[in-house]
Amino acid sequence: MSGIASITSAFADDTSPKGALKIGVIGAGWLGGTVAKLWVKAGHHVMFSTRHLDELRRKIAPLGPNATVGTPAETAKFADIVLFAVPYDALPQLGAALASDLKGKIVLDACNPSATQVNALTQEARQNDVAETSRRLLAGTRYVRAFSAVDATAIESSASRQTQKLGVPIASDDQAALNVVARLVIDVGSVPVITGNLASAKVFQRGGPGFRANTDAEALRNLLKLPANT
Numbered sequence: 235m236s237g238i239a240s241i242t243s244a245f246a247d248d249t250s251p252k253g254a255l256k257i258g259v260i261g262a263g264w265l266g267g268t269v270a271k272l273w274v275k276a277g278h279h280v281m282f283s284t285r286h287l288d289e290l291r292r293k294i295a296p297l298g299p300n301a302t303v304g305t306p307a308e309t310a311k312f313a314d315i316v317l318f319a320v321p322y323d324a325l326p327q328l329g330a331a332l333a334s335d336l337k338g339k340i341v342l343d344a345c346n347p348s349a350t351q352v353n354a355l356t357q358e359a360r361q362n363d364v365a366e367t368s369r370r371l372l373a374g375t376r377y378v379r380a381f382s383a384v385d386a387t388a389i390e391s392s393a394s395r396q397t398q399k400l401g402v403p404i405a406s407d408d409q410a411a412l413n414v415v416a417r418l419v420i421d422v423g424s425v426p427v428i429t430g431n432l433a434s435a436k437v438f439q440r441g442g443p444g445f446r447a448n449t450d451a452e453a454l455r456n457l458l459k460l461p462a463n464t
């Protein structure tokens with residue numbers, strides 16, 4: 235059985251929703267825009283958030299009616315599942331402003347603190363791990379660390395080839411949310427590599443062996459010393 239087929243079958247009898255999902259992407263720039271476009275192509279209903287509505291509406295028009303544009307607040311309200319792909323410093327304000335609309339929803343966090351900037355937030359992320367810091371900023375959500383350690387260009391090129399699909403490391407304390415996110419990774423043409431609970435996300439934060447490895451799933455599992463098909 236191929237990597238993707240075995241992963242898909244592993245989720246075949248879980249309780250995750252099977253049809254088109256309503257997904258919001260907060261920060262539809264380089265990373266968020268790339269993933270959002272691929273989710274639309276996979277048949278999901280995706281709202282792209284921006285602070286420049288007209289400009290983004292023109293850009294995504296070719297994607298058809300399943301791609302819409304909204305403010306961050308409209309996007310958080312619309313979606314059942316939300317991806318954050320904004321500068322790390324924007325997370326405290328967005329997390330607080332959108333808390334009531336995000337409550338209980340699966341949230342994927344791709345945001346990384348700056349490698350060079352030093353402020354209270356980057357210091358907290360360095361001391362307590364990035365995922366723990368983000369989870370605090372997105373409290374009340376079903377938090378999953380995902381798409382934070384792979385480049386947008388690597389996701390895009392994986393989507394257009396049939397072999398050596400990109401391995402995308404993901405981690406969470408919420409197993410059911412992790413299963414849904416694993417499916418969403420497959421939907422963009424990559425392979426989910428589950429490292430384990432949220433604490434395990436340290437292996438793919440900046441400085442860890444999995445950060446920007448941008449390699450296929452088998453090589454990533456070897457790099458992270460994970461068993462096959464995790």
Ligand SMILES: NC(=O)c1ccc[n+]([C@@H]2O[C@H](COP(=O)([O-])OP(=O)(O)OC[C@H]3O[C@@H](n4cnc5c(N)ncnc54)[C@H](OP(=O)(O)O)[C@@H]3O)[C@@H](O)[C@H]2O)c1
Binds near residue numbers: 260284345387
């Ligand atoms: N680029 C990658 O390959 C990559 C890979 C992994 C992880 N990441 C992470 O993903 C995040 C975004 O990176 P990127 O390269 O995609 O950056 P980007 O192209 O600059 O996109 C960032 C987006 O965030 C939005 N944004 C900025 N400040 C905001 C605010 N205060 N409120 C709401 N939206 C805001 C912007 O939307 P508008 O200006 O349209 O409102 C913009 O589209 C970063 O944390 C980065 O570490 C990036």
